[in-house]
Amino acid sequence: MSAPKVGIFGLTGCAGDQLQILNCEDELLRIAERVEIVDWVMARSQNDSNTPLDVAFVEGVVATERDLAYLKSIRARSRTLVALGTCAVWGGLPAMRNELPREVLRREVYAGGAEFLDTREARPATDFVPFEFRLPGCPIERHEFLRLLNAILCGGKPEFLNVPVCWECKTRENLCRVVHYKEVCCGAMTRAGCGARCPSHGVPCAGCRGPVEEPNYDANITMFQDRGISWVEIARKMEAFSAPVWMKLGLEREHARERARGGRS
Amino acid sequence: MSKRTLSIPHLGRVEGHGGIYVRIEDDEVREVNLEVYEGSRYYEALLRGKHVDDVQGIITRVCAICSASHTVAALMALEDALGITVSTRTHTLRGLLLLxxxxxxxxxxxxxxxxxxxxxxxxxxxxxxxxxxxxxxxxxxxxxxxxxxxGSVDVPSTRSTRASEGSAASRTSASCAPSGRNWRRRSNPWPARSS
Missing domain, CATH: 1.10.150 (DNA polymerase; domain 1)
Structure with a gap:
């Protein structure tokens, strides 16, 4: 049996998830023994952009028409499609203020003369085509990527912890950023896997890995408010990552109401 | 007259997206078109209205390869705006990060x-x-x-806290994890913020 054909692709983004694959320094050469990477623009010249792929990894948001066409062409030639990183899975930072029209943003950044830019509302790749696997993280964790790749190559399904960051934070015996420091920490709503890296370094969780399954936003918001944290402060923190998800839950409407009421900012 | 064109729709082995088209006539380059079709994320505009605490976390994600430089540049800009001078230790640690x-x-x-x-x-x-x-x-x-x-370099003081050399996966997770618990117990450089 020949080695499975693999493609690694980047839409609009920082290439951080592709870099994390290159950062698997100890494993990279062994990965190359087990799969045949035929299309990886970031790390290869002479790419084959037509062969059908057994596995394709896609990172980034769809922020241009070109991204969308590219994504559809990748889907069409891949048997297993994997979304890598929070941008591809949830939208991430580029999607945090989708309520602002792109023309306004374009004018603010480039002033006049950039009308030729191909630009559209930044949305996660998972909004447009079906994906077999989703691996969030900003960037993805190397050990999770290796586990996922291994599972795919073995024909199985990877098992990931379906718990919030708080779970890992407790096992590291950190003091709680909410209870002890009265900060907005997204740990209770965010998917674990990072080893609670930020709280372990004294920084509250920003929610960069996107929501855990069935996050209880209401209870969390009440918990923050009980500690005297204002709505504006809560929304500010929570709207940064995975904003589209949180916005859908009405957080933004609540935020606007609070602002209209003259809430403390 | 000999005519040649060179067209690379996806430039490989660079971070970012772009293509190049070159037209050559009689061994003379007549036309070069470099197309950069990187999507715009408008970070500069998205930053408006954000709290100073959130800026570094956003800006470091502008580019994966040089995320450390973006972190330090954002912090220096904020410190400049707020009139903050950092300690020699902070300055030295940032230098180490950049190296x-x-x-x-x-x-x-x-x-x-x-x-x-x-x-x-x-x-x-x-x-x-x-x-x-x-x-x-x-x-x-x-x-x-x-x-x-x-912050996970193999030096004697942290070696004891690193996970035993087991499977590839556990080794990777150990090297991803922030330095060991002894370090955190000894000192917390981020004291509680008054609220």
Missing amino acids: GSTIESHALHIFALALPDFFHVPSVLELAASHPREVTFGLKLKQLGNRIQE
Whole structure:
């Protein structure tokens, strides 16, 4: 049996998830023994952009028409499609203020003369085509990527912890950023896997890995408010990552109401 | 009159997206078009209205390869605006972070992005087949740069806290994890903020 054909692709983004694959320094050469990477623009010249792929990894948001066409062409030639990183899975930072029209943003950044830019509302790749696997993280964790790749190559399904960051934070015996420091920490709503890296370094969780399954936003918001944290402060923190998800839950409407009421900012 | 065109729709082995088109007539380059079709994320505009606390976390994600430089630049700009002077220790630690970033990105550039051109192979993976010792060295060098940035360099004081050398996965997670618990117990450089 020949080695499975693999493609690694980047839409609009920082290439951080592709870099994390290159950062698997100890494993990279062994990965190359087990799969045949035929299309990886970031790390290869002479790419084959037509062969059908057994596995394709896609990172980034769809922020241009070109991204969308590219994504559809990748889907069409891949048997297993994997979304890598929070941008591809949830939208991430580029999607945090989708309520602002792109023309306004374009004018603010480039002033006049950039009308030729191909630009559209930044949305996660998972909004447009079906994906077999989703691996969030900003960037993805190397050990999770290796586990996922291994599972795919073995024909199985990877098992990931379906718990919030708080779970890992407790096992590291950190003091709680909410209870002890009265900060907005997204740990209770965010998917674990990072080893609670930020709280372990004294920084509250920003929610960069996107929501855990069935996050209880209401209870969390009440918990923050009980500690005297204002709505504006809560929304500010929570709207940064995975904003589209949180916005859908009405957080933004609540935020606007609070602002209209003259809430403390 | 001889005419030639050179067209590379996707430039490979660079971070970012772009293509190039060159038209050559009589051994003379007549036209060069470089198309950069990177999507715009408008970070500058998205930053408006954000709290100073959130700026670094957003800006560091502008670029993966030089995230450390973006972090330090954002912090310096904010400190400049707020009139903050950092301690020598902070300054030195930032210098260390940037050196780690330089080691990592230069090793990445030399071994994974540029060197395959000189050996006429498509990527570092093919290079590893013909020059395994050199590529392994390059990857180790790159890993050193990453470990400096992650604060997980193998030095005697942290070796005892690193996970035992088990499977590849556990080794990776150990090197991703922030430095051991002894370090956190000894000192917390981020004291509670008054609220």
